[in-house]
Amino acid sequence: MKGAERICFIGAGAMAEAMLAGLLKNRRIDADRVSVFNRQRRDRLDKLKRTYGVRIPEDRGRAVLEADTVILAVKPKDVQEALTQWRDYFHKGQRIISVAAGISTEAVEKMIAAEIPVIRAMPNTSCTIGLSATALCAGKWAKPADMEAARYLFSAIGSAVIVDEEAMDSVTALSGSGPAYIYFMVEALERAGVEAGLSKEISRELTLQTLLGAAHMLMETREEPAELRRKVTSPGGTTMAGLEELKRRRFDEAIKSAVLRAKSRSRELGNLLEQGVK
Numbered sequence: 001m002k003g004a005e006r007i008c009f010i011g012a013g014a015m016a017e018a019m020l021a022g023l024l025k026n027r028r029i030d031a032d033r034v035s036v037f038n039r040q041r042r043d044r045l046d047k048l049k050r051t052y053g054v055r056i057p058e059d060r061g062r063a064v065l066e067a068d069t070v071i072l073a074v075k076p077k078d079v080q081e082a083l084t085q086w087r088d089y090f091h092k093g094q095r096i097i098s099v100a101a102g103i104s105t106e107a108v109e110k111m112i113a114a115e116i117p118v119i120r121a122m123p124n125t126s127c128t129i130g131l132s133a134t135a136l137c138a139g140k141w142a143k144p145a146d147m148e149a150a151r152y153l154f155s156a157i158g159s160a161v162i163v164d165e166e167a168m169d170s171v172t173a174l175s176g177s178g179p180a181y182i183y184f185m186v187e188a189l190e191r192a193g194v195e196a197g198l199s200k201e202i203s204r205e206l207t208l209q210t211l212l213g214a215a216h217m218l219m220e221t222r223e224e225p226a227e228l229r230r231k232v233t234s235p236g237g238t239t240m241a242g243l244e245e246l247k248r249r250r251f252d253e254a255i256k257s258a259v260l261r262a263k264s265r266s267r268e269l270g271n272l273l274e275q276g277v278k
């Protein structure tokens with residue numbers, strides 16, 4: 001049904017590209033029905049056009065006007081400018097999906113000042129390869145059909161769940177930012193492997209395959225992570241020695257602090273926008 005949907009991306013950065021790549025790869029959208037624009041970087045738009053075949057509209061207002069779905073993919077601080085600029089072009093026959101961290105559906109609704117369905121989405125960059133973990137929530141005017149349409153889009157680029165808006169800052173902290181925590185751990189593991197005497201290449205290869213294997217074990221066996229951990233940990237063995245070191249250095253506390261701090265930052269981003277702070 002939605003193959004013919006016209007999509008307009010406002011914002012052409014990392015997240016817009018990750019979504020574009022995933023959605024086009026899975027043929028959930030047609031490149032010639034997708035328009036993308038940003039604030040100023042023409043070279044960036046040319047690259048997206050070359051790579052994905054999407055349209056770079058000369059008439060941006062018309063691209064917004066004609067879109068069935070407008071995907072807002074600008075930084076939280078730029079949301080106000082990006083939306084108010086096109087305020088007169090939004091209309092009831094379309095929906096807006098905002099991926100901006102921390103920005104509530106209510107804030108978006110106030111800026112567009114029209115009864116348009118707004119959906120707040122929090123994907124992550126793994127949507128590039130169809131493996132995002134996305135959460136969606138509904139604004140005041142979004143009907144179940146709008147949520148289904150959004151879920152249809154996001155389910156092409158990974159898993160997609162619908163949550164209450166109160167959960168979105170936590171989602172942002174956990175799965176929106178989450179890939180970066182994992183990459184940080186991979187960086188640390190790789191360096192540690194080198195420190196322990198391996199070559200960089202071997203250390204990377206072993207780290208990545210270990211990560212992949214552990215992720216698949218969790219998904220495929222559905223066993224509790226603690227149980228899977230127990231099976232690796234021989235009494236008095238190497239894993240136990242390594243885990244004791246992680247516990248001594250409060251690994252779990254560090255992870256908890258990271259998620260809670262990211263959650264409060266998500267709230268701050270929303271508050272800053274409301275206070276008009278750039």
Ligand SMILES: NC(=O)C1=CN([C@@H]2O[C@H](COP(=O)(O)OP(=O)(O)OC[C@H]3O[C@@H](n4cnc5c(N)ncnc54)[C@H](OP(=O)(O)O)[C@@H]3O)[C@@H](O)[C@H]2O)C=CC1
Pocket residue numbers: 010011012013014015016037038039040041044073074075076078081082099100101102122123124125176
């Ligand atoms: N990166 C991630 O992992 C995730 C990001 N998000 C959210 O996605 C949003 C975008 O993040 P990201 O892609 O990383 O950011 P980037 O900085 O990579 O991209 C931001 C884009 O917005 C454009 N832009 C800024 N102002 C305007 C405007 N007034 N009109 C049109 N376009 C504008 C910029 O254009 P120009 O370059 O010309 O200034 C740029 O193309 C953020 O709100 C973030 O919270 C959500 C989930 C994950």
Ligand SMILES: O=C(O)[C@@H]1CCC=N1
Pocket residue numbers: 101172176177
């Ligand atoms: O760092 C950020 O603010 C965005 C939101 C989630 C991932 N990246």
